[in-house]
Amino acid sequence: MSDAAPKYRRILLKLSGEALMGEEDYGIDPKVIGRLADEIIEASKAGVQIGVVIGGGNIFRGAGLAAAGMDRVTGDHMGMLATVINALAMQDALEKRGAYARVMSAIQIHDVCEDYILRRAVRHIEKGRIAIFAAGTGNPFFTTDSAAALRAIELNADLLLKATKVDGVYTADPAKHSDAERFETLTYDEVIERKLAVMDTAAIALCRDHGMPLRIYDQTQPGNLGRILRGEPIGTLVEAA
Numbered sequence: 357m358s359d360a361a362p363k364y365r366r367i368l369l370k371l372s373g374e375a376l377m378g379e380e381d382y383g384i385d386p387k388v389i390g391r392l393a394d395e396i397i398e399a400s401k402a403g404v405q406i407g408v409v410i411g412g413g414n415i416f417r418g419a420g421l422a423a424a425g426m427d428r429v430t431g432d433h434m435g436m437l438a439t440v441i442n443a444l445a446m447q448d449a450l451e452k453r454g455a456y457a458r459v460m461s462a463i464q465i466h467d468v469c470e471d472y473i474l475r476r477a478v479r480h481i482e483k484g485r486i487a488i489f490a491a492g493t494g495n496p497f498f499t500t501d502s503a504a505a506l507r508a509i510e511l512n513a514d515l516l517l518k519a520t521k522v523d524g525v526y527t528a529d530p531a532k533h534s535d536a537e538r539f540e541t542l543t544y545d546e547v548i549e550r551k552l553a554v555m556d557t558a559a560i561a562l563c564r565d566h567g568m569p570l571r572i573y574d575q576t577q578p579g580n581l582g583r584i585l586r587g588e589p590i591g592t593l594v595e596a597a
């Protein structure tokens with residue numbers, strides 16, 4: 357990362373599963389995951405300790421499977437396994453580029469990756485390894501946004517970054533309302549009271565209750581991660597009043 361020292365010592369980066377599709381109809385676009393891996397490595401080389409949570413929306417979402425008639429808990433299990441697939445792909449992309457990465461899963465899959473154990477996770481990131489937290493919280497009826505909030509708080513991160521398909525939080529869903537306006541900053545309670553659906557309420561409430569600052573930004577724009585870590589006000593910052 358260029359000249360300026362990073363502003364943050366430790367971050368938790370939530371990557372959208374859906375945005376991993378890039379131009380593809382399904383699955384993972386190698387160009388997209390490769391570019392994200394490059395940006396994570398650049399931040400890691402600049403001295404930032406990094407934990408990553410990846411969604412699974414490019415493969416399966418429990419709510420979508422339930423809407424199609426499947427049992428919700430089974431659907432959520434499939435969604436969690438989808439995040440493991442994405443996490444393994446990110447581990448591979450990081451390792452192919454010479455970085456050290458470890459997938460840690462909230463559900464036990466010992467032949468594939470490590471279990472999530474907080475103190476081991478801290479050890480990995482203190483050593484400069486990139487820890488990728490898979491399988492969300494390990495529980496159905498949660499999202500990977502809630503998992504990201506949880507891991508950020510557990511790891512005592514300085515900042516939670518939600519990298520997504522929109523460039524911040526808007527007055528209404530910008531995918532449906534072309535006249536929606538973007539906020540530079542918001543409080544947690546404003547997000548909840550205005551029902552701004554960029555992140556689920558459980559995740560926002562966790563951040564609020566534990567004072568975890570949250571920045572929402574556009575994952576599809578190359579270079580944004582580095583800009584944020586150098587202190588540029590990209591996207592929308594959600595914090596206490």
Ligand SMILES: Nc1ncnc2c1ncn2[C@@H]1O[C@H](COP(=O)(O)OP(=O)(O)O)[C@@H](O)[C@H]1O
Pocket residue numbers: 371372373374375411413519520521522524525526527528529530531551552553554555
């Ligand atoms: N007020 C809002 N501001 C910004 N985005 C919003 C808002 N309400 C709904 N959204 C939608 O939330 C989406 C991001 O959340 P989500 O579907 O959880 O994506 P991800 O794949 O990143 O988890 C955006 O693509 C956007 O269409």
Ligand SMILES: O=c1ccn([C@@H]2O[C@H](COP(=O)(O)OP(=O)(O)O)[C@@H](O)[C@H]2O)c(=O)[nH]1
Pocket residue numbers: 371372373374375410411412413414416417418419431432433434435436437438439491492493494495496497498499500501503
């Ligand atoms: O703690 C969790 C996290 C995720 N999921 C399931 O995994 C899917 C994929 O995660 P998410 O939708 O958050 O992915 P993203 O929107 O980030 O791609 C969810 O829809 C849920 O079905 C779950 O059951 N518990």
